[in-house]
Amino acid sequence: MGLSVVIVALWVLSTSVVRGGKVLVFPQDGSHWINMKVIIEELHSRGHSVSVVRPSDSWYIKGTSLHYKSITVDVPGGADEEFFRSFVSRQIQIQREGKSAWTRLSLDMELKDRFSEMHRKVCEMVIHMFGDKELMESIRETQYDLVLTDPANGGGVMLAHYLKVPLVFNVRWTVHGEAHFAIAPSPLSYVPFPIAELTDEMGFSQRVRNVFAYVFRQHLYRRAVGPPYSALVSRYFGPGVDYFSLFQAADLWLMRVDFVFEFPRPTMPNVIYMGGFQCRPAKPLPRQLEEFVQSSGQHGVIVMSLGTLVGQLPRDVADEIAFSFAQLPQKVIWRYKGDRPTALGNNTLLVDWLPQNDLLGHPKTRLFVSHGGTNGIFEAIYHSIPMVGVPLVFDQHDNLSRMKAKGAATVVDIATLDRNIFSRALTEVLHEPSYKMNMQRLSELHRDVPMKPLDSALFWIEFVMRHKGAAHLRTESYRMPWYSYHSVDVMAFLLTVVLILLLATFVIVRWLLFRMCCRPKMKHD
Known part of the structure; x- marks a missing residue:
């Protein structure tokens, strides 16, 4: 009995996997x-x-x-x-x-x-x-x-x-x-x-x-x-x-x-x-980074990354962002490779690279400032971190507009960004509870799957x-010509049939009326 069970189990396993x-x-x-x-x-x-x-x-x-x-x-x-x-x-x-x-x-x-x-x-x-x-x-x-x-x-x-x-x-x-x-x-x-x-x-x-x-x-x-x-x-x-x-x-x-x-x-x-x-539970941070995060106390940490394509921002934009960060009680970890902004505060750490998923999963992270790439957005959803978006190119504007529509992000336009606009965006997301609540709801929905x-x-x-x-x-619909895919030929055929029937009806009625009107009157004695 035991041997047969083992044989069946091995057979099931062998049919459910692919050999290399x-x-x-x-x-x-x-x-x-x-x-x-x-x-x-x-x-x-x-x-x-x-x-x-x-x-x-x-x-x-x-x-x-x-x-x-x-x-x-x-x-x-x-x-x-x-x-x-x-x-x-x-x-x-x-x-x-x-x-x-x-x-x-x-x-x-x-x-x-x-x-x-x-x-x-x-x-x-x-x-x-x-x-x-x-x-x-x-x-x-x-x-x-x-x-x-x-x-x-x-x-x-x-x-x-x-x-x-x-x-x-x-x-x-x-x-x-x-x-x-x-x-x-x-x-x-x-x-x-x-x-x-x-x-x-x-x-x-x-x-x-x-x-x-x-x-x-x-x-x-x-x-x-x-x-x-x-x-x-x-x-x-x-x-x-x-x-x-x-x-x-x-x-x-x-x-x-x-x-x-x-x-x-x-x-x-x-x-x-x-x-x-690509999302996964957060791993422990490197020692120096963990010490910086822990030094934030009850205020927590803001993570900023504008992706792999942005080596540096225009100097004046970087200075406006740095000034806004310097006014906050939170600590900031900013992935940035450009020249050091003149307005950079003591609360802001510039890094060439950061473990984004692990930082977003850290219990002290309060906010994610992002360009709006889908990898970063889904990591923010997975770890339920609300966002301030600074879209730059490609699909980033649309990605962040979706998160804004779902109440989990606010968006800042790079063309008009200054210290006042950026500071208002940061303060709004940090202190308005609905952003965190909406992101938590998205995270629960995202994680609640059978596989x-x-x-x-x-x-x-x-x-x-x-x-x-x-x-x-x-x-196989892609093989169909556009007029077949959209049933334009069918609609044209049906419209033609209807027009022919209407025309035939009109001709018949007209002919009958003509016959009735032209019928010779009978003489009565």
Whole structure:
């Protein structure tokens, strides 16, 4: 009896796991690599073999690691540190010049030009790979079970289709913007387009703004990424293939948000939500940092980080922020690499790097000043720390507008930031209890799930390995022309039928009336 139980238990375990699979990763460099690395390390811990494709000038992705084998392609990848730092500095400069429509257009044009350059270099990297017969033969011989990629660039998408292996996304953004708009029905009447900074409750003027933002930005995306990817796809997959249909054909979309952050909206069966998957309980701080935190007493600590792309702020802005911090009883830990602000107070510690998750999870942390990246936002939600947002570029304005709409943050515009505005924002969030209460509620909702987000992500990656894809979850609607997808042809057909029936009825009635009017009168004797 005991032996049979053991045999059944072993059989169940053997059917629920994947024997060491082989995963080929084509990541996006920069801050996106931080969350991709979390998944890679977890895959490695489960016995899977991971290979990571990286350009020779990679910024974050190291050539050697205990968790993966690197495949270094000897060409620039188009997204090095200098590229992003100069772009962010330029974006801040343009924003500070004013809030006019011309400023908004200038920001968008700068975005288009820089990203067009980046995607062109990604395509050159892919062409170099495909042209290296020895490299591609080595990749084919490895017989990877799937390609895991961040579709903020298209390199991994092209590689998966070239190798004909299942494709899994670690995604928030594609080359065409927010990922939901690429895969799921997105009615603009109640689904806010990210850059519009709206909620799911829109009046008429807001819906007009939402539609305009969607149409304009989609046009911009196509102008930026269409030429290099269309040429690449035409060269390797045939002239009749739309490059974006290869993105839409992905087996699985691991979405780096959840509905604590996202507004309610339609979704699809192959979209798996893993918002906050990188969050974890706080670890002990380094000794010197812990001593500084403890020295804050009952007032606690403020943590400030504007992400990896901001080396330093304009000098006058940094001085205004430093002056505001100096007036507070709290201690401040500020990740900042620029020149030391002249107004820096004794209560403020400048650091080149900080253990953000561990600091946000410390019981003495009261407030998080952030640029609004999704990694930081979910860590703040996980640890229930209210926020003051200082958005700079990309999706940060929209991310923070969502947190503001949920009552967990207030937002300061970099273009108008001064000591008075920044001090009011800090004081409001520190002393108005609703911010902390709202963030605690979001944290409770975020944590109240049947499976941890990272475990869910890994389950579905292994699911794709076990079943050689997930075609049964994937809609084929992306293959339909736009007029079929929106049933324009059906509506046109039905309208035509109705018009024909109305016309036929009109003709028949007219003919009957004519017959009645023209019937010869009978003579009576």
